[in-house]
Amino acid sequence: MKNDLTCGVVRDLLPSYVENLLGEESKEAVDRHLETCSACTAQKEAMAARTGPESEESAKEVDFLKRVKKGTSKKIVLAVVCTALVLLGGIALKLFVIGTPLQAQSVAVIANEVQDGGNMLFLSLTSISSGDAFYGWKQETVDGVTSIYARKVTVSPFCRAGDAQMYVSLDFVQEVWLGGTSGRLLWAGGQVITQEALDLVDAKTPYCGDAPALGNIAKLLQVGSRIGRYNISLQTSERPYRWTLEFEETEETTSEISGLSRFLGYQMLALVENLDEVCFQYPSSSGFFTAEIASNSLARLTEVYNDKHATSWPVHESIKEYAESPLEYQRMVKLLEEMFLGTSGTTVTVVKP
Numbered sequence: 001m002k003n004d005l006t007c008g009v010v011r012d013l014l015p016s017y018v019e020n021l022l023g024e025e026s027k028e029a030v031d032r033h034l035e036t037c038s039a040c041t042a043q044k045e046a047m048a049a050r051t052g053p054e055s056e057e058s059a060k061e062v063d064f065l066k067r068v069k070k071g072t073s074k075k076i077v078l079a080v081v082c083t084a085l086v087l088l089g090g091i092a093l094k095l096f097v098i099g100t101p102l103q104a105q106s107v108a109v110i111a112n113e114v115q116d117g118g119n120m121l122f123l124s125l126t127s128i129s130s131g132d133a134f135y136g137w138k139q140e141t142v143d144g145v146t147s148i149y150a151r152k153v154t155v156s157p158f159c160r161a162g163d164a165q166m167y168v169s170l171d172f173v174q175e176v177w178l179g180g181t182s183g184r185l186l187w188a189g190g191q192v193i194t195q196e197a198l199d200l201v202d203a204k205t206p207y208c209g210d211a212p213a214l215g216n217i218a219k220l221l222q223v224g225s226r227i228g229r230y231n232i233s234l235q236t237s238e239r240p241y242r243w244t245l246e247f248e249e250t251e252e253t254t255s256e257i258s259g260l261s262r263f264l265g266y267q268m269l270a271l272v273e274n275l276d277e278v279c280f281q282y283p284s285s286s287g288f289f290t291a292e293i294a295s296n297s298l299a300r301l302t303e304v305y306n307d308k309h310a311t312s313w314p315v316h317e318s319i320k321e322y323a324e325s326p327l328e329y330q331r332m333v334k335l336l337e338e339m340f341l342g343t344s345g346t347t348v349t350v351v352k353p
Contacts, residue, residue, distance in 0.1 A: 005033045010040045018048050099135075099153035104183030106132060106152060110163075112192050120167045121176055121187050123148075127162035135159050137166065144174040145181060188327045190311070196220065197330045204323045206273040208243055209236040217271050218245070221264050227257070227280075240276030240290070243268060247282050259340035261287040266294045266336055270323045295319045301335045 005013075010033045016022050017030050034041045111124035127134065134150045141147075146168055153159050168176055168187075176187040185193045200220050205213035211234060223230060228247050235242040257280075265278040269291045280287040295318050302315045313331055316322060322332035 005029050007033075007037060007040055010034070010037070011043060014040070014044050014047055018044065095154045096156040096158055097153065099151040102134060102150040102152050102179050102183075104179040107134075107178065109178070109184075109186070109195065111165075112186055112194075114170070114187070114192060115167075118190070119170055121170055121192075122165075122167055123186065124165045125163060125178075127152075130162070131155055133159040133162050134164060135161065137164055139166075139168060141173060144172060146173050146176045147180045147183075148176070148178050148186075149180065185326055189331075191327060191330045191334070193326050193330050194333075197326050197333060200267070200271060201323055201326050201329050204271040204273070208234060208241045208272045208275040214243060214268075214272065217268060221267060223264055226260060226264070241274055242277040242279060243272065243275055244279040244281060247280070249283060257282065257285070258287060259342070262289060263336045263340040265289040266298070266319065267333070269294050270319045270329070270332060273320060291319055297339065298322070298332065298335055301339050305335060305338070 010030055013022065013026065013030055017027065022030065034044060106128055107125050108128050109123065110126055111122060113122045114120070115122050131154060133153050133155045135153065136149075136151045138149050139146055140149065148166075148168070150164070155162065170176075170187070174188065175181075175185065178184045178186055184195075185198065187193060200217065203213070203217050203220055205217070208214065211232065214234070215232065218224075218230075218232070223245065228249055230245045230247045233244045233246065235244070261280040265280060265287065266289065268278050269275055269289065276291055278289050295316070298319055299315050299317070302313050305311065306313055306315075314328075316328075319332075322328045
């Protein structure tokens with residue numbers, strides 16, 4: 001085959017030839033030229049002699065870098081795995097061992113009773129979620145306020161208890177809280193504070209024209225289950241503002257309806273700031289109550305209660321004042337129970353203006 005490469009072309013190709021970078025066809029052409037050209041062959045050998053050790057050294061460097069890269073990759077993978085394990089371990093430790101401070105809304109109060117002649121408060125608590133457990137229960141009393149604390153964790157073999165029972169001393173104590181003073185009030189001023197009282201005080205509204213708010217109050221008071229199905233109508237065009245509940249039917253007797261209507265109606269008057277009147281209409285009768293009558297009745301009953309029990313409950317001028325705190329609301333409920341549900345036998349004449 002004809003050798004068609006000149007010496008000049010071959011010498012330009014020699015660096016790539018020595019580095020073995022030429023394509024097959026170009027390499028064969030250079031080989032044919034070197035077979036017949038001693039000058040180019042001598043230059044090729046000289047060039048190979050110069051680059052040989054360097055190439056060998058470069059190869060060693062490349063091989064070293066490959067080994068370093070491979071080792072680094074393994075270290076990176078190992079570091080990622082270790083980091084992930086540490087994070088997972090930390091999360092598990094937080095969930096199952098360390099936990100978080102108890103939040104009052106995560107605990108249901110099964111029992112909340114005053115015992116031992118009023119000196120002890122018995123509590124039975126349980127987790128609302130079956131996946132929660134508690135440990136480290138403790139009580140702290142500061143300035144007459146006792147707070148109950150615990151740690152909440154996820155149920156595990158380390159901690160399975162989702163409930164607790166305890167006694168709280170009421171000596172020199174004015175209030176008892178679950179989860180600190182930002183949690184749930186359990187007892188104050190000699191009264192057990194029910195969840196219903198807390199919910200109703202939170203539900204109070206300034207305006208009787210707010211139908212959803214009034215519907216929520218009626219729901220919390222369990223009007224439907226206590227008396228029967230009803231419809232609501234509101235008179236808000238002029239004073240006196242009135243809230244009327246029209247009942248379709250009821251199975252209660254007349255005396256039961258009368259007392260229960262007042263018991264619920266007075267609470268409605270307390271919880272709606274500008275409400276003047278409440279009317280319970282039944283198929284064969286009706287009950288009509290005003291804020292003025294309710295205020296006078298409660299003031300008189302408070303005086304009677306204080307004389308009977310040697311207490312010093314404040315006598316409020318307006319029924320609206322009873323919705324200003326859970327304690328005052330709970331006291332009102334107790335007075336209304338005695339007045340209209342006959343829980344203590346106390347008899348009080350309802351004062352009319």
